[in-house]
Amino acid sequence: xxxxxxxxxxxxxxxxxxxxxxxxxxxxxxxxxxxxxxxxxxxxxxxxxxxxxxxxxxxxxxxxxxxxxxxxxxxxxxxxxxxxxxxxxxxxxxxxxxxxxxxxxxxxxxxxxxxxx
Amino acid sequence: xxxxxxxxxxxxxxxxxxxxxxxxxxxxxxxxxxxxxxxxxxxxxxxxxxxxxxxxxxxxxxxxxxxxxxxxxxxxxxxxxxxxxxxxxxxxxxxxxxxxxxxxxxxxxxxxxxxx
Numbered sequence: 001x002x003x004x005x006x007x008x009x010x011x012x013x014x015x016x017x018x019x020x021x022x023x024x025x026x027x028x029x030x031x032x033x034x035x036x037x038x039x040x041x042x043x044x045x046x047x048x049x050x051x052x053x054x055x056x057x058x059x060x061x062x063x064x065x066x067x068x069x070x071x072x073x074x075x076x077x078x079x080x081x082x083x084x085x086x087x088x089x090x091x092x093x094x095x096x097x098x099x100x101x102x103x104x105x106x107x108x109x110x111x112x113x114x115x116x117x
Numbered sequence: 118x119x120x121x122x123x124x125x126x127x128x129x130x131x132x133x134x135x136x137x138x139x140x141x142x143x144x145x146x147x148x149x150x151x152x153x154x155x156x157x158x159x160x161x162x163x164x165x166x167x168x169x170x171x172x173x174x175x176x177x178x179x180x181x182x183x184x185x186x187x188x189x190x191x192x193x194x195x196x197x198x199x200x201x202x203x204x205x206x207x208x209x210x211x212x213x214x215x216x217x218x219x220x221x222x223x224x225x226x227x228x229x230x231x232x233x
Contacts, residue, residue, distance in 0.1 A: 004159075037224075043205055044119070045160070045224035091159050104150065104173055105209075105222060107159030 002027045004094050006108035013082050014116050021077045021111045023092030029053075034068065034075045035093040035105065045091070051075065082115045089113070119143060121210050121225035129231045130198050138193040138228045140208030148172070148212075149191040150222060151183060154205040166191055195230075203232045 003026040013019045025034065036048040049059065051068050059066045063083075067076045079086055089112045093105040120143035130136050142149050148167045152160035162175035166185035180196040189210070195202055206229075209222035 035221075042226065043229070044226040045207065045209075047119075047221060047223060050221050093159075104162045104165060104175070105152075105160070106162070109157075109159045 002029075002032075002094055002096070002106050004092050004106055004108035006092055006111050008111045009109070010112045010114070012114045012116065015084060016081050018078060018080050019082050019113065019115075021079075021090050021092075021113065023075045023077065023108060025073050025075065025092070025094045027094060027096070029096050031096075033095045035095070036066065036075075036077050037091045037093060037107075039089045039091060039110070041088070048077075079113075082113075084115050084117055087113060087115045119210075119223035119225065121208060121223050123206075123208050123225040123228050125228060126226070127229045127231075129233065131233050132198055132200060134198050134232075135194065135196045136198060136230060138195075138206050138208075138230070139190065140193070140210075140225055141190045142208075142210030143223050146210035146212055146223070147189050148210065149185055149189065150209045150211070151191070151193045152207040152209065153177070153202075154207060154227070155201075156204070160207055163193065198232045200232050203230060205229050 005024045032053045034051045038046040056068050063080045065078045089110045091107050091110045093107045095105050122141045124139045150165040151163040154160040163177050164174040165172045169185045182194045185191045205227045207227045208225045211222045
């Protein structure tokens, strides 16, 4: 069965600190996609990144970076020099690439990040 | 903003009633998925519609049903509401199979349903 675990329920940091959000996944598929979404208090899920299982290159986008390691089934997300606007709940998600439920996302329980000024 | 819209924003119902939630997908997207997000939890997949047909279903009872229309907008219907149905209901649209952004789902703002 597919599963996503985000062990950190809540994290609180002071502005400008770096913070890493952990994500561990389980799947028997050899082809799959991993995602990170941000959910601000307004409730809308904001897409941050998608990686496929064949691409283990780390990615950097501004202050955001992602570390994908198949050997440990992890897809961690780091925010550098955090800002108050980064405060939100962050979800890691997994989807299979093929099958009857193409695009079905399996979410972790989320990590609530609070960035204090 | 993603271009995915949902209505209504908030809804209050009583146990046993029926409810219909609506979703308009982003332009060019022919697949719509529905998720239920209970308080403090991650979203859980309810079902997906592709070209007006149900294309996958999560672990939800038959009283959760849906429709997709020719313009790819969608409805989620829930019959015989229970207290545990109180949640944020999210709709997501995605691109057709074969496009470069396949599997990337864009979410609407959600409908918050309260069942009393």
